[in-house]
Amino acid sequence: MQEYRAIFGENGRLIIPAPLRNKMKLNPGEEILLRYDNNSINILTMKQAVKEAQNIVMQYNKEHISLTDSLSKSRHEDEKDE
Template sequence: MSAIAIQVSQGGRIVIPADIRQKMGISIGDEVLLTWQEGSQELRIATRKQRLQRARQLVQQHVKPKVSLVDELMRERQQAAADE
């Protein structure tokens, strides 16, 4: 990881350098998500697409290959309804 020094301008604005925007896939008008990490005192920036991709990766760590979560949920709901 490398650090880049940028200045905060009027109104608390910062400019994300073009090469970083390109690497992140950020275009003009895109919304980005800022997360404050209390423990490390760091501000993190990500796109919604990156967050969604990360969430999918986390879910895949706990799902068996070729398993449909929708089918599993439907089975669980049908079983719960039958048990009532």
Template sequence: MKQFPVKLGEGGRVVIPVDVRKELGIDVGDELMLHMEEGKLVLLTRKQAIQYVQEQMAKYEIGDRVLSQELIDDRRRETE
């Protein structure tokens, strides 16, 4: 696990080191999702946040039904 020391700046700002931004493919102005999980701050790219929600929803199966897939199918029908 890589660790990068950062400081909390004025107005609660945290600077993400350039090496981390490059590895994640993020740039200034990109939208990130921040949430707390078990007392920890978790910062995700939009793609990572979507994947996280999909993984969480995949846990909820009712018989042969997979609720996450039903939700995806509903959203696709709405856009058609």
């Protein structure tokens, strides 16, 4: 594990040190997700958060059914019923 020092500034601003931003491939203006857990803050890029959510969903989709196709089919069926 690597550690980096940062200073908590005015108005709650926190500057993420450049080496860490580079490792995480963060760009100015990019949205990130902050998770508070067990008295710690974890930073995830939105891409990492989406990938994590996809992995959770795939645990319940062991047959690798296309969820997009399934949703589309369901919507078409709903439209026919209206």
